[in-house]
């Protein structure tokens with residue numbers, strides 16, 4: 001049997017992140033306009049579309065890129081450069097960076113920084129949710145001032161109990177950032193949890209809790225909801241009044257999951273002005289040229305008018 005090496009090879013020294021002082025962080029947080037207001041302004045200017053950045057292996061390949069960190073970086077930066085200034089928000093899907101390990105997360109940091117530089121709102125689609133003490137660490141990562149992964153907003157799962165999200169809700173409020181809490185998701189399996197209780201459904205309870213957070217903010221506050229574009233008549237059947245939530249609604253499921261602008265307008269009815277439709281694969285497949293990405297995004301955005 002070969003002898004074990006006596007000493008483990010030394011790991012390379014990690015790059016030191018620049019962490020601003022607490023006074024600098026507090027000043028930056030206090031000066032930021034609340035996320036809900038920034039999103040309302042972006043929707044007024046650019047329309048009701050968010051484009052998801054989901055660098056799936058098949059998309060990398062169709063863009064002529066390898067399924068590696070170089071391909072991931074080229075894909076992500078191309079999307080931000082092409083679409084900043086043309087859509088209300090961009091939503092990187094964290095899982096598709098995580099699958100490349102720490103170097104993938106470094107690309108995500110760079111992607112979020114480029115969004116900030118290009119003045120386009122970023123929504124990190126991380127769907128975090130855990131017991132409060134762990135939730136505080138997730139909040140620091142995605143919403144904390146000076147965190148390299150901080151985005152303008154992050155998606156959260158309330159299915160460990162809505163109040164378990166408190167550290168993230170509080171930190172978002174303190175830093176002028178936002179969250180989108182899963183209400184009714186776009187996947188068919190979601191109903192087996194979210195619809196339970198009928199007219200007093202689990203989802204309805206979540207939506208009411210979000211409403212309490214936003215306290216009548218107009219047009220909406222910084223605590224958003226995820227309601228799938230594919231939910232059809234579920235809002236009506238469950239007796240859900242989204243207007244009372246005063247929440248921006250992130251609505252995925254447009255395009256690749258089958259929903260159209262017309263379907264969404266029928267499902268959301270009077271709540272439509274709160275809705276930010278989001279589509280990933282259906283727009284990304286138009287790449288790699290910036291012009292083709294812009295045209296695809298514009299066509300989807302116009303279908304939501």
Ligand SMILES: O=C(O)c1cc(=O)[nH]c(=O)n1[C@@H]1O[C@H](COP(=O)(O)O)[C@@H](O)[C@H]1O
Pocket residue numbers: 052054093125127155184185186187226227228252253254255256257278279280281282
């Ligand atoms: O939070 C989300 O964004 C989300 C919630 C939901 O209910 N359904 C849903 O599809 N998503 C995300 O939205 C994106 C949809 O991608 P496309 O189906 O390619 O448009 C994926 O990144 C999903 O993880």
